[in-house]
Each structure stands twice: as C-alpha cells, then as structure tokens.
Amino acid sequence: MVLMTTATVAPAGQAAEAVRPVLMKGNEAMAEAAIQAGCEAYFGYPITPQAELLEWMARRMPELGRVFVQAESELGAINMALGAAATGARVLASSSSPGISLMAEAMSYMAGSEVPMVLINVMRGGPGLGSIGPSQADYFQATKGHGHGDYRLPVLAPSSIAEAVALTADAFEVAERYRTPVIILADGVMGQAMEPVVPVYRTPPRESAGWELTGAVGREPRVVRSLHLRPEELEAHNHHLQAKFAAIAEHEVRWAVEDLDDADVVIVAYGTSARVARTAVERAREQGVRAGIFRPISLWPFPSAELAAVALGARAVVVVEMSAGQMVEDVRLALGGRTPIFFQGRTGGMVPTPSEVVEAVVHAAAVTAPHLAGHPVSDDEKAEIR
Amino acid sequence: MVLMTTATVAPAGQAAEAVRPVLMKGNEAMAEAAIQAGCEAYFGYPITPQAELLEWMARRMPELGRVFVQAESELGAINMALGAAATGARVLASSSSPGISLMAEAMSYMAGSEVPMVLINVMRGGPGLGSIGPSQADYFQATKGHGHGDYRLPVLAPSSIAEAVALTADAFEVAERYRTPVIILADGVMGQAMEPVVPVYRTPPRESAGWELTGAVGREPRVVRSLHLRPEELEAHNHHLQAKFAAIAEHEVRWAVEDLDDADVVIVAYGTSARVARTAVERAREQGVRAGIFRPISLWPFPSAELAAVALGARAVVVVEMSAGQMVEDVRLALGGRTPIFFQGRTGGMVPTPSEVVEAVVHAAAVTAPHLAGHPVSDDEKAEIR
Amino acid sequence: MSTVTSDTRRVIYRRPEALVDTSTHYCPGCGHGIIHRLVAELLDEMHLAPSTIGVASVGCSVFAYDYLAIDFVESPHGRAPAVATGVRRVRPDAFVFTYQGDGDLAAIGTAEIVHAAARGERISVIFVNNGIYGMTGGQMAPTTLLGQHTTSSPAGREASLAGYPIPITEMLALLPGVTYAARGSIADPPLIGRTKAMMRRAFEVQLAGAGLSIVEILSTCPVGWGMTPTEAMAHVAHDVVQTYPLGVMVDRLKAPATGAPEV
C-alpha cells in the first residue's frame, strides 16, 4: 500500500488509459515538468549528473520564447535566478553538489529577502570533487546549514521520476505560497535513470504577488532585500520568517508509507534509497521479517510526528541513506530514543544494494526480538543501536 | 567554579604575576595568537565584524616576512588557503557569515583532500546581508551542512578573548593532528570587544607531515585531491574520513561548566551567550533559583555525553543562543527527551540580555518544579518544553 | 522649504524628484551623494523612474534603494550584474541598471561583470571607483593606487605584494558585448557635468536596445582616504586620473568596434 500526502503521477501500468506513458530521463522529466509548470526562466551551469536538465532547457526554453541562460558559474546562475525571481517570474535553477555549495550565500539572501524560486540538486558523491556517482550526502546542507543565518527551506525529495515530475510543480506552488526558495533534492539516480512518466503535467495557478519588482508605476517603489542594518529590525524580520517557517512546518509535511500495517521493522528512507528499500522489504518478507517503509518526501519540514506515530509501534527503525548518516539525526530527534534506530548507508556515489538492506533489517529484527527482551544485550549490539 | 577541558589563559586578576595583561580586541587577539602559533600565511577579504583581524595581519605578517594576501573575494581567499596549506604551511583565513557561505565548496574540498588549516568565522546577523550585529546563527552551517558531501569539521567556540587566544593555537594543533580544516566560531562580540589578555602564547610543535607538496625531490610525486572518480574508491576514502571523524569525536570534545554542583536548571550556551548566562546565573541565584552553566567549547564534536551526565540530574535545561534555535537540536540529541529543554534566543544581531535569560531560567524552574510533579502540566506549558 | 506659499521664484535647479527627501548615511563630502543625485536627475529627465528596476550592490551604496525612488533589488556582494541579467531577461521592457562600488565590481564581482559584458546584457552599469573599500573601513581595493595607504595596506600598496591597480573598464571595453564604456570623475562641477553626459549616453544605449553600457566614475572616499572632502576632490583631479585616465573608451553605437580601448 502506498499512501502519498501529495498527488503524484501514478506508476506505469496503473496509469490512466487515456495518456500513454513515455520513457523519460529524470533530468529531462524535471526540466519538462518545470516548463509545463509555467517556468519562465532557467539559469544553470553544466555539471554531472544534472547536465541533461540544463541541455533540455537549452533546447526547449528558446523554442517557447522563454529565458534560458547558461551562466558563467553557479554563482552567476543563482544570482540571475534571484534577479529574475525578484520580478515575480517563475524561475528554476539546477546544479549538483559542488555547484550547490557555491550557491550558499545567494540561497541565504533569497531566504532573507523572500524570493520564491526552485533549485534542483542532483546530488553526487562528496566531499570535494568526490565522484559523479549518485549520493544523498547533501541532506544536512539542504535541510540545515547551507547558507549563513537563521533560515529553513522546504526540501522535496522524489523517489521516482513520475514523482519528480509531480514535485516539480508542487515546488513552484510552495515557493510562491510562502515566498521562499524550495529545493528539490534528487540523487544521481533520479537524474540519470529513465522511467515511464504519464505526460500529464500541472501548472500551479499564479496569484499576483504584490511585492514583485515591475517598475514603480502608480505605486510606491518596492525593494527586495535582506539587509536590515538595525539588529532590532532584522530581529523583527527574523520573527516574521520564523512564523513563516512554522506555518510551512505545519502545512507542508509530506511523506509516504509502504507495508507498514504489520511491520516490525520500519525502514526510513527517501529518494533512491527508498526504492532500494522497496526491493529489500519484499525480500525481507520472503525471509519472514515483516518490514515496511516510511518515506519522507519533505525532508524539511521533516515528518517527525508522522514517523513517531508509526515507529513507536515497531520493534526497530532502520535508516537507509546514500550517506554516512545524516537524516538519521532527524529520525533520532523524531523518536527521542523511544525506538532503537539502526543505520545502513553507502557513501561516495555507491547505492546500497537490496541485500545489504535486507541484512540490516534482519539484523535489526533479530537484535530487538521480543524473546530477547530481558536478556542482556551484548555491548557490541548496544553500540550499534542509536 | 570553572572547569575547562582545555588550558586557557587565566582571566585577568588571576593572571600569573609575571606577565601583565594587555587589553586586546578579539579580532586582533586572534590574529596575534595565530601569528604566535606560527601561522605562515593569512588570506582574507574585508567584512564587518572581522575586518580588524585582516587589518592586523596586513600590518604584522609583512613585518615578519610572512604571507598576507587580501584576496579578490572570499572564494579567492579560501582557495589560496587551500593551496598554501597543501604545501604544509600553517594557514589562517577569516571572514564573517556571508563570506563564510562563499567558502562552502572549498571547505568541502579541504575536508575531502584533508588539508589542515584554520578558518575563523566572526558571525553576524543573517540571513542574507542581514545586519552586522553579533550572532550565532551559523551554528548549523559550521557543525553540519556548509559544504556538500559527508564531512565534519572541528568547531571551537571561544567565550572570552583570552580563550579565543588559547583556542587559536589549539585549532592549529587539532588541524594538523587530524589533517582537517578547523573552524573557530566566534560571534561579533568576540571579534569586536576588548578584554585583558595575558600575552603568553603557545606555538604548537610542528611535525613533518609526509603528505605535503614540496616538489618531488627524491621521492614519489604526491597529490592533494578530493576526486576519486570510482565510487568504490571514494567510498573507501569516506570510510577513512569517517574513522578520522570518530577519532576526533572521541578525543577532541571540549566543554566547561560553571556552578553546576547544585544546579536545578542547566543553561547550555556557548560564546557570548555563555557570558550573558554567567551574569544571569548570578542574578537567578539571587532570586533563589539554583542555575549553572554547561558551556560547549567544541561545537563539533558536541559534548553530548558530558552534557547528558550533568543534565540528567537537573530539573530543566535552558538553551541560550543568539539564533532562532540551532544548537538546541544537538542538546535534544544529547538528552533524548530525558530532561525538559527550554530555549531562549535572540536573532539578527541582538544579544540576549541577562534579564531575559533569568526570566527563562526562573520560568523553567517553575514549570518543572518538583511540587508540580504529578500535577497536570497545561498544554501551553507542554508546548514550550521541547 | 519655503514657508511662504506665494513663492514666485523660478527654479533653475532643484533636488530631483527621484531622490528621496531624506538625509543619507554617507560621510560628509562622499562622492556617492553626487552620483546618486546624477542618477536621480537622469531618471527624472529621461522619465525613466516608473520603468526602472535598480540593482543595488554591497558597499556604502547598499542603501541606494533608500535614496532613489524606484524599484530596487539587492544583490549579494559583487553579483549585481548577474542579478541584473536575471531582471533584464524576464523584464525586457524595464530599464535596468546596477550601481556598484569598485570592491564590488572589480574584486569579488569580476566574473559577473566580465560575463554580463561578454554576453552583451542590455544593462547600464554605474561603477563608482573610489579606490577603496569604503563600507568596511577603508581597506585596499584592486583599484587602490600604488603607494596608497589603507587599513589593509598600512605601508602603502606595493605592487610586488599586492599587485597593480586594475583597469577593469579598459578590459571590458575590449568585449564586443560592451556597447559603451567611459570613465568620468566628480572632481569639479564641469567634470560632474561631463560624467552626467556619459551616464546619459549609457542610458540611451540601453534604451536603443544595444549591449552593456558602463560608466566608471572616479569618486571620493574622504573618510577612507583620510582626507578632507576638498583634499579628496583634488586628489581625484590630480592623482587618481594619472592611473585612470578619463574618456570614452568605446561607443559601438557610434563607431564600429575596434577591439582596443580608445582612451
């Protein structure tokens, strides 16, 4: 059973008969979804594994008379995005990990000056130049500390290309509703793989914003800025921002669950890791271990309460990430020590295999087996329970 | 009572009679401490409130025949630092929040290619251009998600100028011991205030590194790099890095406590907030509330076990930050829901006043008073307990 | 100003309408004030204010949006030309200009201005070169004169350590995407007038649909230079121009591009 808090394109086979699914590469599907969502301007810079997104835009946007600029750098691209979005245009930018790092300052500016836009990060292995393999090691960066100062951004993580298409439209909507940049956090697999997508797109409605820069005709001039030199003013602005973040945290939590009804072990995973988890759940169940999946779709706001609700009934939680363990902190925060948490991760561009995940699940189930309750747990075992 | 896990310069008055304390501005004191620690090269770019650090270096380094370069940007500065440090030189760079954001990519590179150096962030209010007032809102950035990929950096936070001097030398030592960049996370007050410093400096010993680039004379060529194109290789490198981080987490935890012996309420605060807390503790005690301070000095590795050890005996924990609440996540992770946590913060360049902190402490003590145990806690009160 | 309603005097100069009636945070005698005024005068005279989106940079002039009564977007330090590119591309009918200091444009923002120029972005750039980082306390800029004392070149800028003053506008003038490039100064009223004419030309070039136009203006930072405003003006008039000669470097609407500066 798959519950989604967001409407997503149905997987192939279940698709509405009317529209035939087409095979699309993730990068291209996200690009086209943005176009169909009414994206007026795209700014980017080449980097593997997101280059096809830029290339798709390079072809399509001029065709449609819209704006495509390959910037001189990611710094250039993100600041062009800032400028275009400050006029109220629907704007997309994209890059991959090292390029995203270069955008930290501007992201902080846009959060501060409340400029809505969408940024796609097709993550690759790090740190540094790293590898070009798929990765989820920018979770901390996307959800916590990328730029300086107190801000949070909605972060949406697709787990299939069809979902990436749906989330792209959602991202623009969330961005404009809250006047905030939104990050789509995709990993290299989501960018590079091809999957069937039912080419039915959504164009979020536009509401006149009232803050956007259009030239001050018959009205007071407007300023889009993050500077509030007097700390008192900046604090007031921060209070405003924090209230907005609280509203987002209340209204924009997204997640999905699979096979949790009877699950003893809850796998928490997003993006490609959740896909691997799906295979692992099948195999684990074949081996007699009842596992299920809790899949955060919004990484910020993290579905803490929702996770807690399902995890507190389970014996163990296994967090699967393509990182050394980053989301695991949010899982710990959500569960507050009430359910044992295990971690299974691969790094540097490696994708966990279903077998590894099955192993972790079986192990977690064994270590936390009820017949062991009261029996002393060995020190080694304790150490791995977080 | 003040316990320090690191040797620091004694506060004025208690100073060794031999050396007379001198009044030093934080920025200048850190700069001079770096020089005395044997810093061979400094790279920076002007920004308030760290400009005096750069200016001190501009005067002193050429005097000493050492390297000072005012770069064309923070990007330039941090990459110059990378180059100089790759040759084994002792290197310092500094900036403030927006400039630090621009360094995200290079910091990830240095973490990945294991280049030791010290970066000082004299934090100001954000997000964006923000204000120039003192702030601690880059905690997440410093401790979690600045650059892309899986890495962690030691982060040291001074709470007095004397301590800033001591930590500067320590930072170089830690950097070289573990081949890692180290961040000194100072807030605007630590940069701008003057306090007495006993001008006794420490020069950490140099060990020949064996990896540094010197020209391949009579040996195999060396490469300093973060690229490992094959994900398998990058993963192996990440395992190596993670093992290093584990070693740092084990050996480099620093913290201090004040007045905790009989404390019912533990204030957790670092940097200038901890100084405000000191005043607040005095006043709270005058009002009959027994409060004390747990002061993390290493923000990563966070002194989780040490905090848990003292907080579990207390009625409440009050986290005080010059941010909207960032370290509070690490406190929650450390305590796992076992002690109620309250948060008191100011943002955007504002410094909490002692009265505000006293109020928060008194409130926390009241809400968690033992005579209330068993009595229903109102929903409002619950909401504020994290 | 006048408390008498029946003031019959004929105005021959007044504070431009596009200049907000407030006192500025600039130090006494700071060139930014003069240049703001020139911008405002042109916005008035060319009736541009309602269609203008200004792009502010980070420097003492970051508050330009408080002083000019037009829509404004703030840029991160140095990125104004990129921000302006974004604005320009989605608002083809707007009048778009950046207002940047020398630290902003010629140091941290080098890549952005060079590439906005290479792309021939239809924007106008007001480049205020006071040879110093004013806002952060008077540190050396890439434009600082050799030998000049600043808080980060306390012994005077020395080429062997800190390099040479950068003739960035000459460099930009090489690019075919740059339709107009000129350097003026504010050292005295006639020069101010000439600079205003350059700025007008730069704005016209944009309105004509041509490429990037830039006017570098040799300005003063009396506080950063440790001079009185009067001394600062004299310094520009006699010393700064030695390193940065005044003139029109290129006007590709008028003359075909030569590829070389026509200083």
Added chain:
Amino acid sequence: MSTVTSDTRRVIYRRPEALVDTSTHYCPGCGHGIIHRLVAELLDEMHLAPSTIGVASVGCSVFAYDYLAIDFVESPHGRAPAVATGVRRVRPDAFVFTYQGDGDLAAIGTAEIVHAAARGERISVIFVNNGIYGMTGGQMAPTTLLGQHTTSSPAGREASLAGYPIPITEMLALLPGVTYAARGSIADPPLIGRTKAMMRRAFEVQLAGAGLSIVEILSTCPVGWGMTPTEAMAHVAHDVVQTYPLGVMVDRLKAPATGAPEV
C-alpha cells in the same frame, strides 16, 4: 619497449620522463594529450620536475596529476589561480603552474585568473581553449564560436542570447602584472612546435622572477565538437583562429608594457 637489451638505435624522440607511462582517459585525438606531452617535455628539458608543484583544474584535464610525475594539488573548478597563489606565496622557490580548460579559466574562474594576473603572481598558466565544456558533455563555453552547435547551444551559439566569444587572454594582456601572454595552437606539428616555444618562454619568465605568464592554446575536443580528430585539427587551423588569432600579445620582459595587446 624493446625486448632486446642490446638495442643500439639512437633515440631522437622518446616519451618524456615526466609523462607517466600509462594510457590516458582522454578521447582519441584529444588535444589535452598533446599539451600534456609538451608540458612533460619542458619539465624534462628545463629540469623542473623536482621543484614543480602543479595546480590541476576541473575539466577533462583534472587527471593531469595521474599523467605528470610531479607534485600536484587539485583545485575547485575555476580556482586554480587562487590555489596557485597560495602555493606560490609560501613556496617562493617552487616552480608553479596551473593547467586549466576554457570553462575553468574563462567562465567560472574569471575572477581568479584576472586577479592573479592583476597581482602579477609569479605563476605560469597553461590555458587549454577547446571552446567547449569537454568533461561535462560538450556544452557551450564562453569561448565557443558564434554559430557553434553544442549540447547547450543546440541551435548554434547566438550572440543576442549567449553573447560573444571572450578574448580573455587579450584582456589579461592589458594588465601590467602579466609579463607574458601568448596564444598558440596544436593544429599541426609546426604550430605545436611554436606553442612549445611559447610555453618555454612562459616558464622562463617565471624562473626569471617576473609576473604571471600565460599561454592560451587552441586545442581540440573532437568528441564535443562531433568531429573526427582530423577534422578537429583542420577546424582549429582554419576556423577557430579567425576568432582567436595566434601570436604573442605581450612580453614585458622583452618589450616595455604598452598597455594594449600586440596580437
């Protein structure tokens, strides 16, 4: 190579020692291979290898450190001149050079090369201009010719949208900190020889203690251009040089600086 120990043949050309005996990841006919070889030949001939610290950039040549037997540091994309500055300043006796592609140097790294040049850093820059982003799959670079089809200019580069090819070496040559600037190509053996002479001069300039030296080399990216290696060479020889003329732009050790390119 020879399995006979008593090979009496006199070698007149052999693979340089500084070139590691391994096959490269470059595509067949890629110009990087030729330029690597030239660098290695000069390191051998000038006996520089033991004192050299190379600075690698991000591009197809990122693996230069696998192919040249010298100490090497990797830079983030575009930042090689800054990294080299760091190396140079703390290692005054080292021979320091960067090896950068056109995307690296002329796009993302514009600020870094301009300011290393303005400072007159004593480094040599090998600037491999193949007019494209090779490594990421053949996207347009700022150096791409007008009309050229790339994966990000599928309809051919159009100046009105994507601007003009950037003559960055000409721009750098304006700076007094640049002691030597030249442009060569690898389109045929004589041109390769001339380019090698330029590189030698650039290295000599560094050894003489003068300022920054840069050699731009018009190179090929057969795969990115969708050409055979042979076609690619011809394209450089006949087409690319129209936009990027060959020659020595400045040699300030020989002739006094003129401030204008001497192409």
Added chain:
Amino acid sequence: MQHATVFSGFGGQGLLFAGKVLAEAAVIEGRDVSWMPSYGPEMRGGTASCTVIIADRPIGSPIVDAAESVVALNPPSLAKFEPLLVPGGLLIINASLVEAEPRRADIEAVPIACSALAREAGDDRFVSIVALGALIARRPIVSAASIREALGVVLGDRPALVAADFAAFERGHQAASSAVIKRRRARWRYRRRLRP
C-alpha cells in the same frame, strides 16, 4: 516478474541506445521499466554500461545486485558483470572481441560475433542492437514487434534507420536462436593480440 538486463562494453558501442530500445519496448507493452546508465567521463574510456529492469509491478531499486541477463561486448565487461548474473542467467558475449570464456557453469552463455554481424549489417555501431536481438531470442522479455515499434520511438521518423537497426536486431536474433549454449568452466584470458 522482474527482469534485469545489463548491457556493457566500450563507450561508443551503442549500449545506452540498445538499452533504451529495450526499455521503450517494455513501455509499449505497458510494463514498468527503469533504465539506468553508467554516466560521466568514465564512459569515454574503459567500460560503460546500462541496466534495464522490466517488471509487471512498480520497480524497486533501479540499481541491481543481481541480473537476469548480461550483454558483454568487450573483455572488461565480461569480467565485471558475469558475477552479477543469477544462477541460470543469460550471458550474451561479443565473440568478435572477447576470446575469454565465462567462468561460471551455472549460467547460459551465448557467444555471438556481434561486431562481425554488425559490420555485415552495415555499421560497426549496430553491435549492441545485434546483441539485443540475441538477448530477445533467448529471453523474449518483450516481443520483436515491440522492439520494432520502440526503434521508431527512439529514432523518430527515420524509417531507413529503423529498418537497418531492425535488420541488425534480426541478425542477432537469428544467430542466437541457432547458437550452441556454452556451460563449461573456462579460465579468464585476455585477447593477446594487443602488442603486435
């Protein structure tokens, strides 16, 4: 039912294309599909690959730790991907370039002179499509008709090209239909003609 196929060989042998054709054919048949390439500069030298998974229900991991079929068009591919095969899995080997024989006895190894057949079909670059024909001959995970239709989708309105590709496909199909199945153990050895 789920079937994962790995296509592998030198960059330039048309692997990604063949994988796409197979994936499109599965989409045409209304199945769930995932196509995942190796990507980036590594494709320039050495071994490139792509994985195509075809299933009747939503696909889990797009990266597999076990494959039902492997197409190995050059020696390193054989070494790298043979171990991935499930017992009983299919291994199509490009016998024109690979002299080595498979190590495993529990798989179905089919050596086909793909490069030679491709050249016969008119272009060296048909090699992957030839291999695809061989694959489908042995494992009819999609129909030949769907492949033909898929070629039309991938190649667009270029009937001559589609026909040529499909002819190459049929060559491979035919060759595999008649090929002898190898099941014996073999020691790995590289082709030794490298240095003349």
Added chain:
Amino acid sequence: MQHATVFSGFGGQGLLFAGKVLAEAAVIEGRDVSWMPSYGPEMRGGTASCTVIIADRPIGSPIVDAAESVVALNPPSLAKFEPLLVPGGLLIINASLVEAEPRRADIEAVPIACSALAREAGDDRFVSIVALGALIARRPIVSAASIREALGVVLGDRPALVAADFAAFERGHQAASSAVIKRRRARWRYRRRLRP
C-alpha cells in the same frame, strides 16, 4: 563590584577612544574589563557608542541591560541610553550640544559643556576625554593616575598628546566636581536651531 559605563555620541567625537582609556586604566589597576563598541557603518551617521565594564571578578555579559553610568554627548544618545541607567546611576550630559534635560528623577544627571571645554582644551575632539574626566570625578572607578598611565598606553610614546589629553580630562574632572546635580524631571526637547 561591577561598573558599566556607556559612552555615546556622534561618530567622530572620540567615544571609542575615551572608552579604551578607561578600560586600559582598569587593566592597569588589575581589574577585569570589557570594552564593547557599536561598530560598522552605523558609526558614520547617527549615534555611536561603547560600553566599558569594570569588575573585580570575571565579567559575564559584555553587553549590558543596565548601566551604572552613561555619557551622552549628543541628543539622540541621551534619548537612547538614559533608560539604561540603574536607579542612582550617573548621567554625564554634553550640555554644549544637548539642550534637553533628562527625564528621570532617580538618577544623578551632570550637565557639562564638554564640547566647549574641549575647544578650550585645544581640540573639539577632546570632548569625550573631557566627559571621561567628569565621569571619574563623580564615580572614581579608576584613579586619575591610572587614566594618565592609560593615556600613555593607548597613545603610545607621544608625551605632548598624552599631556594635552590629560589636561582635557582634568578640565572635565574639575567641571564635574563643581557642577550642580540635577535631579528634576524634564520634558525632552531637541535643540531647535536646526533650520535657521
């Protein structure tokens, strides 16, 4: 014992300098000290300030929410910092520029014509040192001898300057010693000579 003093006025009135001298004097006397300026571009227009805390034990917050003394050298400073004073706190007002009178009755307000005295002492910029003299006259938190020594530390080896500054200090000291303490409530009003 802890004593916090806020020096405030226009940028350029030498506030930071006077604060530093006081801080240095305290260091000389072996006390703990913290000196905290307002900083950045705001110093260019409007009101600048610095806070000097002197104590006999390690100082907590370098930012205060209550001050024992305030030196207000211009009108906005008075408005901004008077409320910060503890009951019984000392307020030195530069009567040369500030016509307004303090609002509070629970403080010790000492109007001194600091600017005028500074000019008498030879330079407008002595205004803060004059005020420091007044402060120390009323609150001898450090000794005049320490101030003199501190001037030497801050100004370096420039005896003439030290002497001139100390003379200005003494003028302020003397003026405050003889000034009448104002304790009456007063309505705030700006100097009204602004627009002639």
Added chain:
Amino acid sequence: MVSAVNQVFQPLDIDAAHCKGCGLCIDVCPHHLLELDTSIVNELGYHPTRLTDAAACTSCVLCARVCPDAVFTVFARPKGT
C-alpha cells in the same frame, strides 16, 4: 531662507537639515559666498552651509552641482536684481 516679493531676492534655498558641512560647495562658489555656520549643529551633528551674500550670488548652480546631499534649490535671479 524665506523669499517674498517685498524682500531681498533669495537665490538659494538651503536644506540645512541634510547638509553635512563637507565644504565642497564653499570650494566651488566662484564668488566665495558660502561658509559653514559654526553657530549651528544640525541633527546629523554638522555645521550646515549658509549663503553669506544673497545679492552677490549669480545663481550659477555650481554649488548645487557639487553638493553630495542635494541641499540646494537654486532660483533664477529676476532681471534687474
């Protein structure tokens, strides 16, 4: 700064509240008619400029052209005054 028909013609309005006393107008006045009024400190803390001789002013606008704080309004001298 008030001008009325029956008063002596005032060629300048000076918005002294915005004046920062930089002295640039004083430097450029060809007739040396401007000076700082040291009897005044405005809200910004400066001595503002003042016109010493309205009758001698030629309304040449140089002071207005140089003033960084746009303090001046300049009026045409009526014929014959």
Added chain:
Amino acid sequence: MVSAVNQVFQPLDIDAAHCKGCGLCIDVCPHHLLELDTSIVNELGYHPTRLTDAAACTSCVLCARVCPDAVFTVFARPKGT
C-alpha cells in the same frame, strides 16, 4: 617493433597499447607510412597505428610531435640505411 643489428632498421617503436587510433599521426606523415591496424583491437578498444614501410620512414618525428598519446619512440636512421 624490435630492432636488432642484423634486422632491417626500425625507425619507430610504437607503444600500441596506448594508441587510440585517432589517426593524427597518419595525417601528418609526409610519406604516408602509417595506418591503423584494423586486425587488432587493443585493451582500450582501439585499432592501433602501424608503420607500413620502415625503410621509407625518414625519422622526421612529425608523427611523434602530433601524437596525443605519446606512443612513438623515434630513432635516428643510421648513416646509409
């Protein structure tokens, strides 16, 4: 590629394992003495170059100067061969 005194002089050693068959050497050889050996595929997947007529080669080094993979070692032709 082996040369020995009693064999015909071999002016070139070609390290075929590193050759990528790009053909650039073939283009530049003034005597058209080089060609790709299509009977061979090396480990990199390419047909390497080969010298068709050792006797005709003048050891002019042009092939070596252009080869991106530094495949050639060139020997001086002994007097009289």
